[in-house]
Amino acid sequence: MIRRLLGALGILLGLYGAWLLLSRQDLDQLVGAATWLAGGVVVHDFLLAPVVLVVVALGARLLPAQVRAPAVVGLVVLGATTLLAVPVLGRFGARSDNATLLDRDYTTGWLVLAALVLVAVTVAWLVRWRTSRGERSARGLRPGR
Template sequence: MTAIRVLLGLGGIWLAWYGIDLVLEQDSTSLMSTARWFVGGILIHDAIVAPLCAVVALLARRLFPASWWASIAWGGLCTATLVVVAVPVVQRSGAVPGNPTILDRDYHTGLLIAIAVVWVVVGIDIARRRMRRPPAPHATTERSAQP
């Protein structure tokens, strides 16, 4: 097991070195653009995404039963991932006016359908958990059993 960890560690170090080498080979304009994206991504995450996720999680914990939390959490994660992946095509940043076959679909509708499917599955999962949960035992009064 230790040998595998050492090999994985060496592979990770090599990949990091290779990535850093590729970044440093860029011209200064590309290097600055990469740095802006890197720093901007961290700032956007720390200033907007993380606090927003924390607020949504706190609200969900107050509004929904504990048995729903896991389903809602993975539904939110899937939704966020779909939105991030869809940003380039929804913005149509790669569209070419002379070539209508590039980005030729209604990506807004596709994104909304994908998100709807995620939340339908979340609803099915919550319903399945409620059906499998055993009924709560009735409160018994032990005083009535005593003479």
């Protein structure tokens, strides 16, 4: 029952949003929005998804088992954040007459994020490695095997 109510609420909110979009935009703005939406689907399906699949396939072959899951999480976090940060990293929209737009060093911020993700992936790998090593020694196997 609650699922149906939430579904109905979602449909109503979606219809309200569509009505707002269609009633407050001119035709060229709607065409621009549709172009961006279609472009996002095309870029995702024909560029981003194949690149991710190739990286995952290479990682599955090259990385040890304990590193795979942390590396995937790190790549997903860093990849998604990088895609969202492209406009500010490229300084698209910066204007010389308004110094308050894009007023930070976003490249340094992204590098700090990348370093933090790398540290988190390394810590996760070390925890997995120590845990698997402890399980092996508890079963009477040497840690190197």
